[in-house]
Amino acid sequence: MSKILVVDDEPDIRELVQEILVDEGFDVEVAESADRARDQINQHQPDLVLLDIWMPDEDGITLLKEWKAEHNEIFPVVMMSGHGSVETAVEATRLGAYDFIEKPLSLAKLLLTIKHALERVSLQQENTRLRHYSQASDEPIGKSQQMQALRDQLQRVAHHNTPVLIIGESGTDKEIFARYLHNMSDRANSPFISVGVSSLSAENSAAELFGSEEDDGRIQTGLLEKAEGGTLFLKDIADMSLPVQGKLQDLLDSGQFVRVGGVEPISSNVRVVAATKHNLEQFVHNGNFRDDLYYQLSVVPIPLPALRDHYEDIPDLLEHYVAYFAEREGLTYRRFSVAAQNRLRSYHWPGNLRELKNLVQRLLILGRDEIIETEEVESVLGKRQKQPAEYNNLPGFDLPLREAREQFEKAYLEYQLKQADGSVSKVARNVGMERTHLYRKMRSLGIELKADGSDK
Structure with missing residues (x-):
């Protein structure tokens, strides 16, 4: 039940409004003066106040200013007056009143105004609650020494614009740490764009990230431009193709990029945060990741602890x-x-x-x-x-699908390589894959190839 305070020096008005609002299901208190209204505010925090402008001891505008200074947006105030003017109404709303109603009061308008004011309060409270909850949800949880040190590190790094590489096992929720970094930075009010690199189409990943320009002048904005002024979070950075890695490296080097099909460089103010579960040094060694990009990203590495x-x-x-x-x-x-x-x-x-x-x-x-x-x-x-007994020789039944697939592919190709005496050419024929693609697949899975037997 919503609580309403009616402040008016006229007894007939107070009693009439109280009677009407009680019949409508409200809990109503009344006050005949500014001093009595202050007491009621302190004793019973109302959900809404109906406040007369002209009272003998102190006018309602003065009281409104006082409440605005002390209580801000805790409760809406609807001003009432039998001697109103446009200037008075404008002044009241400028000072924070929700609305202005003229006397004699229209019952329909009074109830409608109260309804809308209380709905707005309810919406504001819900938004505040969700905002607080969202902020709490975006903060890494934990009081352990590791988590406290990690939050401290992210807070220090947040005030710089250098790229960041977040490293951790699958399932460590790297995005929440990237969001925390973003929220702690001066970019917090700008976009946070999260991109799953592995989900980008192989053919158009560069255009999806950097945008494209057609011959007829049409421009397709990329994810990078949508993150302008904010943070671009690149999940699964190890899955990025070498050509796109090159464009990303150019961006980090120069602060500029060129859309696919375009010629004019575009300045960019975006912080890049990348994440991976892989050992990128091994990827660099295997030729699957650019060494210059790796060194750019790993200036500030953030290792996440396993649970x-x-x-x-x-x-x-x-x-x-x-x-x-x-x-x-x-x-x-x-x-x-x-x-x-x-x-x-x-x-x-x-x-x-x-x-x-x-x-x-x-x-x-x-x-x-x-x-x-x-x-x-x-x-x-x-x-x-x-795990079902008939599948005991297969890996990964307690893992996410992608990791389980990677484990299976690695075991499968290692078996095929052993059966082919280390010959990649034979494996390629046996499994029906193009040899160059097979090389890339084996390197991405961390399969070591012997120099003397890789192409028998």
Whole structure:
């Protein structure tokens, strides 16, 4: 029930408005003077105030200025007057009044104004709550020494414009650290554009990133331009093709780029943050990643710890993700028992934060009791780790699809290479791949090739 304070020196007006609003379901207090209104504000924080402008002891405009200074936007104020003018209404709204109503009061207008004012308050409160929640969700969770040191490092780096390379195992949620870096910087109010490099089309990845110009003058804006003034986050940087790596290197060197099909260089004010789970030094050694780009990106490397290396943060992470799913998806709020938390602290978490997040979601969807006990956790962990017996020789059943596929491809090609006595040419024929493509695939998977047997 919304609380409304009616401030008016005329008893008939106070009583009439109070009676009408009570009948409409509001909780109504009244005040006959400015001093009494101050007492009511301090004792009962109202959701809305109806304030008369002309009162004998102190006028409503003065009171409005006082409240604006002390309480800012805590409650909307609707001014009332029987001697109103356009100038008075303008002055009241300039000082922060929500609206101005003339006496004698129109019941329909009064109720409509109150309805709209309270709706605005509700919307503002919801936006504030979501903003606070969003900011909390964008901050890395954890009180461990590793997480505190990591946040401190990101805060220091945030005030510089140098490129950043975030390195960590799959599932360590590299994007949340990139967003935190962005939010701590002076670019926080500018765009944050997240790009999954592996999701870009092989043929048009350069145009998607840098834009394109057609012969007829048509221009297609790229993701880089959409991030102007802000941050461009490149996930899976190891998947970027060598030609696109070259364009990115030119951008970092010169602060300019050229659209695909264009000729004029375009200045860019974008901070590049890249992320990878791979050892880029090995990629450079294998010829799959440009050494100059690697050195540019790794000026400020940010290594992320695996979840098993800061297990003391797991209780806080569990609480965070329970609140996340309760808020975002309307799932029933549940709590982990201490024993269940301790069990999860001892788990090795091959999928890191992504695996923990998925586990929490599953438990909230499937469970009913308020408390999540160890038995329920064990049942979910058992299902996640158990692999059908007929597939025991295959890797990766507890991994995301892409990682499982990479493990399978590596094991498959190593087997084929062994069967072909190390001959890449034979493997290419046997598996139906073009030899150059096979070389690139093997290097990307970290398969070592013997110099004397790579092309028998």
